[in-house]
Amino acid sequence: MSNAVTAAHTAYMLDGNDGEWLERLTELMGPMLSRGRGLLGYRWRRSADGGVRVGELYVAGGKPGDEEMLRELIANLDTTRASLAYGAPYSFRSLSEIAQEHPTLSDLTDDRDMQRIAHDREVVDFEMLRVDESDGRGWMFTVLRTEVGGIVAPRRALWDRVRAHIAAGARLRMRLAKPDLDGAGAVYDPTSGRLDVNSSEMRTKARRRRLLELIEARRHAEELAEKNPLEAMDLWQGLVDGRWSLLDVVDTDGRAFTVLKENPLQVRSRAALSERERQVAFLVGRGHHVKLVAYELGLTASTVRSQLRSALRKLNLEDRSALCRLVADMSQAGAATRVEDVGVLALAKAPLKIPESLTDAEREVAQLVYKGLTNGDIARTRSTTTHTVANQLATIYRKLDISSRDELMQCLAGSGESFMS
16 A cells, blocks of 8 residues: 555665656655645756756646646746746745745736636646755656645645655665665665674664664554554654665565665755755755754754754854745845855765775775865775775776776766756
8 A cells, every 4th residue: 555655665766767766656646645636746957047847747646638737837937936936945835835925926816827727727726845956956746736725734744754765765866776785884684683784884883773773663664654654754764874775675586685875965065064064054955944854864853953053153144044045045046146156055966976896995985085085084084094095096096997086076976967968
């Protein structure tokens, strides 16, 4: 039976292309998210003129012609509406909620495009579950509504959590070519109860114990999903320690494992922020509240608050409202302030692509180089010598047919062609 936990699991399916992944999610989420009028899932991208372009689009429920209706509505968006729907800070909101915050859009019933295109089809409002990627791209799951209204808190909380897993799953699909055990930070065999930890970060007794607790909580979420979906989703956070995703993998011999794969939210910034500060400030700046950010990153709320205070101080901002306003200002078409100018926050253009030809040790060295660490820093981090690090880098260069740190960073950041590039 379909439930929110099943939808979260589906987000981590790595087989098939992006269109097939989107279609599976839309079909699965449709009966749960739809208010009786249908759900549309699609890929979107902001265009240079401030508008929005739509890629693959799938419909669950609804009526014939709904796809054409939505495509026409989006094609007719002016830059203000496009910025509010696809750039303003939010994760799950109704169009009427967004419109109420803008004086020229306060009444959707007076919107001429809505009247001309949607009202005859008994659609007067939308709920929009948005998943952002880099460079003004992302995924959207749009609920068609026959009445104007907001989203009640339990519904918003539940689907905000599912959205966190969709975002993590989308990143993981960009990082990994296939679901397997290679490069896993840890591998858990549910049959024997054995946990093999490969990542040096997770080898302490406390972290091993915590990881086993998270794996058990994730299993319990499946049992609880039908009875109490929100409580079930609370058990399975979006990431582990802001860096790892848990997912199920079936090996070549048919055995099922739960694996830990590196999958951090990569945020770039010219300001001198730590990786954790960048992650927290970006999500808060996108309109996510502290509790949701804690869920998305797999951190405690107190850690999120501490990281946010530090980031705000470094960015010379008074509070989270100021951060949201700054991000909102930059999201508007034609805004004078750019992310690059103030060094605030933007998603990295693509999650790191770690070549499969590298060993675990070489992968870790490559990642530390990408973070800007020197050979000495890497040696101290990995409790080894600079000579060993230099040898490992030389091997990495040889395997990848490159000759410098800059080339390595370009290699790790490369993701190939993507939607309407």
